[in-house]
Amino acid sequence: MNGIHDLGGMDGLGPINPAKDEPIFKDDWERRMFGLFISCFAGGHYNVDEFRHAIERMDPAHYLETSYYEHWLTSLETLLVEKGVVTQDELAARKKHIAMEDA
Amino acid sequence: MPHDHPHPHNRPLSDVELRVKALESILTEKELIDPEAIDLIVETYETKIGPRNGARVVARAWSDPAYKERLLSDATAAISELGFSGVQGEDMVVVENTDEVHNIVVCTLCSCYPWPTLGLPPVWYKAAPYRAKVVKDPRGVLEEFGVTLPEDTEIRVWDSNAELRYLVLPKRPDGTDGMTEEQLAELVTRDAMIGTDVLTAQ
Numbered sequence: 001m002n003g004i005h006d007l008g009g010m011d012g013l014g015p016i017n018p019a020k021d022e023p024i025f026k027d028d029w030e031r032r033m034f035g036l037f038i039s040c041f042a043g044g045h046y047n048v049d050e051f052r053h054a055i056e057r058m059d060p061a062h063y064l065e066t067s068y069y070e071h072w073l074t075s076l077e078t079l080l081v082e083k084g085v086v087t088q089d090e091l092a093a094r095k096k097h098i099a100m101e102d103a
Numbered sequence: 104m105p106h107d108h109p110h111p112h113n114r115p116l117s118d119v120e121l122r123v124k125a126l127e128s129i130l131t132e133k134e135l136i137d138p139e140a141i142d143l144i145v146e147t148y149e150t151k152i153g154p155r156n157g158a159r160v161v162a163r164a165w166s167d168p169a170y171k172e173r174l175l176s177d178a179t180a181a182i183s184e185l186g187f188s189g190v191q192g193e194d195m196v197v198v199e200n201t202d203e204v205h206n207i208v209v210c211t212l213c214s215c216y217p218w219p220t221l222g223l224p225p226v227w228y229k230a231a232p233y234r235a236k237v238v239k240d241p242r243g244v245l246e247e248f249g250v251t252l253p254e255d256t257e258i259r260v261w262d263s264n265a266e267l268r269y270l271v272l273p274k275r276p277d278g279t280d281g282m283t284e285e286q287l288a289e290l291v292t293r294d295a296m297i298g299t300d301v302l303t304a305q
Contacts, residue, residue, distance in 0.1 A: 008211030010235040016247045018227040024149045029123045035141030043135055048265055052213055068229045070119055086129055094125035102116050
């Protein structure tokens with residue numbers, strides 16, 4: 001599928017800026033996200049192709065603006081909702097609950 | 104699991120943090136995941152699986168011509184001889200740098216990378232600028248990494264995919280004849296095994 005993810009040869013995306021030294025995960029949420037991906041993959045909720053395809057279905061502007069693990073998060077949410085494992089409402093309600101608890 | 108580890112309350116949780124926490128909490132409640140298993144997975148990738156594994160493969164290939172031959176003809180089997188196999192390393196191809204040819208690896212579509220030998224990819228490998236530029240202007244990319252190759256060196260760029268992962272076998276640096284395999288492994292950098300670095304004996 002052609003799309004924004006198909007970046008090979010595109011001009012004007014700026015310098016690479018490789019970091020000399022960087023942690024494996026930048027934030028704790030990235031750690032949890034990585035573990036969630038592996039756990040749900042091991043649980044048979046999707047295969048790698050479905051997972052990547054759900055990233056490729058992201059809105060193009062959103063794709064370019066968001067970080068790698070946010071792509072993963074978006075893909076995981078999309079697939080788990082599509083497969084009926086969780087609902088949008090459940091996710092929204094829990095998010096609200098956690099935000100209130102955190103405040 | 105909202106609060107099983109302390110975090111400073113000097114800022115509210117961000118939107119992505121809330122989304123990840125919500126997902127983990129619901130999936131835990133449904134008993135579809137185990138938070139302790141997540142801890143273990145993360146620890147494994149932070150401490151056990153990384154480019155030191157790949158460096159051992161490279162050092163073995165430099166030290167043992169028969170191993171190198173096996174590595175170049177059936178990389179998956181040769182790498183698993185050293186105990187490195189598994190997710191995202193099921194089908195490996197090793198490409199050798201020589202005086203004539205320099206190889207660079209990318210995944211233009213996403214982030215395919217040989218996890219068992221290199222661990223998880225660095226941010227730049229997954230980000231748009233490298234993926235876009237390296238297939239069009241590999242010499243320009245190498246310059247951004249501080250590497251200049253002779254003009255007559257052929258550069259080959261390998262685009263990884265979900266089925267096939269590449270590892271570069273860097274050129275053994277001059278002046279390393281007397282070194283042990285362990286000493287050689289110390290010289291090997293992650294970027295040299297991606298192809299964005301060349302090695303020296305320092």
